[in-house]
Amino acid sequence: MKKTARKLALIGNAGVLLVMCLLMLMEFLLPLDRALFGYNMTQSKSQMPDERIIVVAIDEYTLQELGAFNTWTRDKYATLLDHMYTPETEPAAVGFDILFTSESAPEADAAFAEALERHDGIILPSYANTESEFSRSLEGASDKSLLQPEEWVHPIPMFAEHTDRAHINARLDKDGVIRRTLLQLGQPDDGPMPSLALQMARMAEADVEPFLDMNARDEILIDYNMVSGDFWTVPFVDVYNGNFPAENFDDMLVLVGFTAVGYDTGATTVESEMKLVYVHGNILHQLLQGETIRELHGLWISLISLLMFALMPLVAWRFRTMTGSLLAAGTALALLAAQYASFQWLDWHFNAVEPLVVLLLSYLVNITLKSFLENKQKNFITKQFGRYLSPDLVREIARSDQEIKLGGINKELSILFLDIRGFTTLSEKLPPEQVLDFLNTMFDMITRKALDNKGTIDKFIGDAAMVIFNAPLDVPDHEYRAVRTAWDIQESMKEVRRTIEEKHGITVSVGIGVNTGMVVVGNIGSFLRVDYTAIGDNVNIAARIESNTQPNQILVSEETYERTKGSFVYNCIGERMMKGKSVPVKLYEVVDLKSAQ
Structure with a gap:
């Protein structure tokens, strides 16, 4: 086993x-890990952005007031900037999440370029390649150095010469969710290109070096502390019309981007559709606060x-x-x-x-x-013992933690031997079928009485039977149960005896002997034929006691008597010599029940 x-x-x-x-290897568990990461992030977000961050939003209200975005001329941005800066106050940085990579109306471009020249701390974005190509290159790139995109798209020169630059590439996982950001990307002929959030944090004099030292790729997990509605957000049109005081921008970190429906949306850890300008806001907050998430x-x-x-x-x-x-x-x-x-x-x-x-x-x-x-x-166990035991006892053995040693063990048992008297005469008068039917009826009664008292049917031998108590499972009061089984059988025999006498004129009786002592019990036999039985001197004594009984008599040994005399009325019949024994054995006859146990 x-x-x-x-x-x-x-x-x-x-x-x-x-x-x-x-x-x-197949990353089948990755979605579960990402879901757990998202839950943790959602539960831990503070929703308290750095008070220096302000978002100037191109929202539905702005588009309604100023017209569709594709009709805008760039002089609008010049007006926007002029309303942010005053001789006494100015933002610490203004980062545009809007691309200016191609020329438009010359006069409007010139007006915007002049505004960029007049004001400091303005960042215009670049981006690397296209998003699909960028994502593919990202998956195959080494994590030992900065990612080196093959192609960059920058603002037009007339704008770029007056501003700082930063990339706005989103770092998408395979499931399309933005969980990480690349703080810097390599450029073929120039130094690293910082992300928009990193450049703005530097201009705010934040200590960003610990983030850049985390790994050679300058990649970090984004700590999303805010959702879209948490940032201080001002409509673009309010600033454009001068309805928002310029003093509010003093020493602020201003992000200019889209919040209108249908523009620049991405899936994040805490929000399925977050405007990308707020993604930059979360990264900027993280850099300003020095908050890192490590894996x-x-x-x-x-x-x-x-x-x-x-x-x-x-x-x-x-x-x-x-x-x-x-x-x-x-x-x-x-x-x-x-x-x-x-x-x-x-x-x-x-x-x-x-x-x-x-x-x-x-x-x-x-x-x-x-x-x-x-x-x-x-x-x-059920198969082995089902022939000998009651179904309840078999189930108890199966449930029990008690180890059943099937090879044979020394154990104290009470052994009951029974012999049917008058069977030979009856078998001579009856046909074989009726004799067999009589035996089956008798043994069925004997079996039921034995099983009712937690006995184990050891064997039937012709017109005799052997029943053991306290094996294979322990039965604490096995002596009482053995004697009680004998008493119950004799009581049931009264009706059997009367019926046989009326039908066949033959007197049938049972003699029963009971002994208690140490025996060897277990599966005993050969490889081809094994029986669960008990052997030993005390088994032989029980058999000899039964052979000394008179019809309808129950005799027990002195050991059994001493343990059960409180439950049964006994009559000592004296000592008897037993075959194979050098000293006589004192026997007691069961006369009646003394009291119920």
């Missing part, structure tokens, strides 16, 4: 390991997964099913709590999904194997 269990456990756990390797290295995740892989088979096989299930569930909850706490309080994210799936798969596979083997063992 143990060898089979080890073999099945080895095969099952090898299967778990193979499945987990496939799941990890636990994959090696540590693998080690935790291996720990779960090693721990769950022990839990499944060493503990009861309920205890093991509670331990497995507790471990899973502890993993979830640990990853949640590490995110909330330490700003560390670790992929708890892989260890959790390893835990669940490993435990379920091992508990299933254990249940299969236990059921197989129970079926074996």
Whole structure:
């Protein structure tokens, strides 16, 4: 059994390991990890943006007042800038999330260029290649250095010469969600191109170097603390018309971008449709506040997964099913709590999904194997003992934690021997079929009485029977139950005897002997033929006691008498010599029940 269990456990756990390797290689668990990351992010967001950030929004109201965006001329931006700056006040930085990569109306372009020349701290965006090509290059690029896009698109020279530049490329995961940002991108003939948020943070004199030192790729997880409605947002048209005081922009970090429906929207960790200008706002807030989210290295995740892989088979096989299930569930909850706490309080994210799936798969596979083997063992026990025991006792054996040693053990039993007197005469008068029917009726009655008292039918031998008590399961009051079985059989024999006498004129009786003592009990025999039985001197004594009985008499040994004299009325009939014994055995006859036990 143990060898089979080890073999099945080895095969099952090898299967778990193979499945987990496939799941990890194919990234089937990645969506679950991302969902968990998103939940943690949603729960931890502060919704309190840095008070220096202000968004000038091209919203529906602005488009309604100033016309469709594709009809705008760039002198509108010149007016916007002039209403932000005064001789006494000016923003710390103004970052446009709007591309100016091609020329338009000459007079309007010239007006905007002049405004850019007049005012400091303005950033116009560049972008690398197209988004699809950029994403493809991103997936195949090394994480040991800055990403080097092959093609850049910059603002037209008349604008670029008067402004700072920054890239506005969104870093999309394969599922299209913006979870990370590239703070810098490489340029073929120039230094690194900072992101819009990074350049604005630098102009605000924030310490951004710790972010750039996190990895060679200058890539970070975005800590989304705000959703769209959390930022201080002013309609573009209000600033354009001078209805928003310029003093409000003093030393502020101004983002100019779209919030109108249908423009510049992306999926993020905390919002399925966030305007990209607010994505820049979240990154800028993160840089200003120095907030970083770190990821636990994959090696540590693998080690935790291996720990779960090693721990769950022990839990499944060493503990009861309920205890093991509670331990497995507790471990899973502890993993979830640990990853949640590490995110909330330490700003560390670790992929708890892989260890959790390893835990669940490993435990379920091992508990299933254990249940299969236990059921197989129970079926074996039922098959082995179903011929001897009552169904209730068989079920009790199957449920019991008590080990049943089938090879034979020394154990104290009470043994009952029974012989049907008058059977020879009856068999001579009756046809064989009726004799067999009589025996079956008698043995059915004897069996029912024995099983009612938790006895085990050892064997039927012709017109005799042997019943044992206290095996295979312990029966604390086995002496009483053996004598009570004998009494119940004799009481039932009164009706049987009367019926046989009326029908056939023959007197049938039963003699019963009971003894209590140590015997060897177990599956005894050869490889081809095995019986569950008891052997030993005390079995022989019980048989000899039965041979000394008179018709309808119950005799017990002194040992049985001493243990049951409080329950039955006895009559000592003296000592008798037994075959094979050098000293006589004192016998007692059961006369009546003394009291109910």
